[in-house]
Amino acid sequence: MQKEYTVTVYTEDRIGITNRITIIFTRRGINITSLTTAETEIPGVYKFVITVMSTREKLEKVVGQIERLIEIHRAFVHDEDEVVYQELALYKISTKSLEQGDIERVIRENQARILTITSEYFVIEKTGHQQELLDFTKVLEPYGLIEYTKSGRVAIIKWSRRFHEHLKDLQKKEAAIS
Template identity: 50%
Template sequence: MKKTFTVSVFTENSIGMMNRVTIIFTRRHLNIDSITASESEVKGVFRYTIVLRTTRAQVEKVIGQLDKLIDVFKAFVHEDSEVVHQEIALYKIKTASLTNGDVEKVIREHHARILTVDTKFMVIEKTGHVNETQLLFENFKPYGVLEFARSGSVAVTKPMKEFSTYLKELEELNHKQ
């Protein structure tokens, strides 16, 4: 049965790394719903957060292949219940929409905020889950959405040990050998 999984991949920061990571998903004909990359809590270590819908068996095979890549320290898979995740969405809508007060009501109802107001447009920000940002997009459509951009999901894990702890354990094992 297909489910949503969040894959965290910890790597060195090297050129072409994102391509090497994503090609593994492509070869297995898996569609990535979102991908983000940033420095992790460990200096010099990058974190890729990848969200996809697939089966547990498929994602486990991908994790095995990711772990074999040079420059990958470790890859982990998480189900939705094991992570706290959010994304940011930006909406550019016509400033003229502000005149009747309905747009402001929609903004308040969705706990969004206005980032900037210009003579022709305004930019609104919403942080939340994909269904929340999509719902706000649908609510803004009647007012004239000029642009819409959504980041990929960023996530931190709940029960799993931290990556820095994993690195320390590896270091201790290397010293014993």
């Protein structure tokens, strides 16, 4: 049965690695719904957080293929209950709505905040899960929503401590060799 999974991939910083990883998903007919990448706490090691709709069986095969790439340290498939995650959304709203008075209450009640205000628009920031961010979009539409954009998933794995210790050990060994 298809459901949403989070795939994490720990890589070295190499040109073209994003392309090589995404091609593996494409060849298996798996659409990536979100992809976020950033350097980890270990210099030179990057973490890809990939959100997909698929079956566990198909993803296990994809992870096996990804791990065969030279630049890959490890790759994992996670169920939703194995990750703590958030997404970030920005909403551009017409400044005219500030005159209505209750937009500030709506922002507070939804744990959002105003980032900037100009004469034409203001920008609201909100973090949360995808559906929560989409629901907030509907709340803001009557106030003159001009534009909406959302980041990919940022996730921390609940059980990843041993693996991160392994990466830190690798870093120490590389430093000793240098």
